[in-house]
Amino acid sequence: MIDVKKLIKIFKDNNINFFAGVPDSVLKNFTNHLDIEKKFEHLILTNEGSAVSSGIGYYLSTKKIPAIYMQNSGLGNSINPIISISHKNVYKVPLFLIIGWRGAPKIKDEPQHLAQGRITRQILNLCGIKYSILDNNSDLKEIKKLINHSRRNNQIVAILIKKNTLKATNIKRKVIKKLNDRFLTRSSFIEILAKFLNNDYRIISSTGYISRELYNKIKKNNLKINPFYMVGGMGHSSIVSLGYSLKSKKKIICLDGDGSFLMHLGSSVTIAKYSKNNFKYILLNNKSHESVGGQSTNIEHVNLKLFAKSVGYKKYFYLSRKNKALRTIKSFLSYNGPSFLEVDIKVNKKENDLPRPENLIEVKDNFLKK
Ligand SMILES: Cc1ncc(C[n+]2csc(CCOP(=O)(O)OP(=O)(O)O)c2C)c(N)n1
Missing domain, CATH: 3.40.50.970 (Thiamin diphosphate (ThDP)-binding fold, Pyr/PP domains)
Incomplete structure (x- = not known):
């Protein structure tokens, strides 16, 4: 070592x-x-x-x-x-x-x-x-x-x-404040979102903990949903979702992280230009690269409402509190136009011990079966 x-x-x-x-x-x-x-x-x-x-x-x-x-x-x-x-x-x-x-x-x-x-x-x-x-x-x-x-x-x-x-060195860690459970974390948001997912939707999720958490929830709750997990190709889930959505009658949900969103930020302009009403983009914003150690993404000062609107998304939704989740997700999903949902999520390190989708050919075959 x-x-x-x-x-x-x-x-x-x-x-x-x-x-x-x-x-x-x-x-x-x-x-x-x-x-x-x-x-x-x-x-x-x-x-x-x-x-x-x-x-x-x-x-x-x-x-x-x-x-x-x-x-x-x-x-x-x-x-x-x-x-x-x-x-x-x-x-x-x-x-x-x-x-x-x-x-x-x-x-x-x-x-x-x-x-x-x-x-x-x-x-x-x-x-x-x-x-x-x-x-x-x-x-x-x-x-x-x-x-x-x-x-x-x-x-x-x-x-x-x-x-x-x-x-590892013994760097003094920031004292982690006790989590206020009125706010959403990655796990609690995906748990609620999963309740909405049925055969009308296709879901494509981003690299790292986001895909692993979605996989975890689907396995645990034995849900009949077959997402396409973008385990690699960081930053490209949104454009893969766009490509899929153009020829699909279903609603496409892209579940992305802020690090991945920023990696190919220009994709947002393309999406706003070409997406149809079935395109639904969710940004799980924890302001960090949580999957690889929690380093900052430097997104904290970006006003995503202004951003989404200025690139041309028809509507921007915001969510941070658990008690608003059902209502906001419902309006977001039923909105008739390309829409952007920013979910402000709090980091809970205890949620990071997650399984990984391993048989990727099976993941693809299941996704293709619809
Ligand atoms: C091209 C590329 N660069 C770096 C990585 C390493 N990597 C994997 S996940 C990740 C962080 C993703 O951050 P974010 O999208 O904000 O999601 P979070 O981890 O916070 O859930 C990074 C940097 C990668 N997989 N691919």
């Missing part, structure tokens, strides 16, 4: 103090620690392409190497600025990538991570990115060599870190 403080120190000693990325559960012990170091600049971006781009901008203003972190599932999002701007055949902008390696060979992981995990090293090779795999403290010396290589040649380098490699 690797001591996070030692990892951070190596970067500091080598004059790397700009960090930008998209949160990942593999890296959370490291990235949550960055904010303790007052000397570091730390930006949480909405997608991995933006994270790389912020680093390119940082380099252009300082000539210093930025560190960009991400889960390997986000490599796809980052490839465009990596290959078309930063690459050695284009502008030669040095970057230090820190990549959480889900689906690494011989490590048990969820189905959506396996293909990506198997080809991660090949992708780096194809992009001409020199990398090292970090397993324990003795591998930390590789970081210095990579930084030197990057600096000398103005090139991109990377480290790959597998699950359970980074040791």
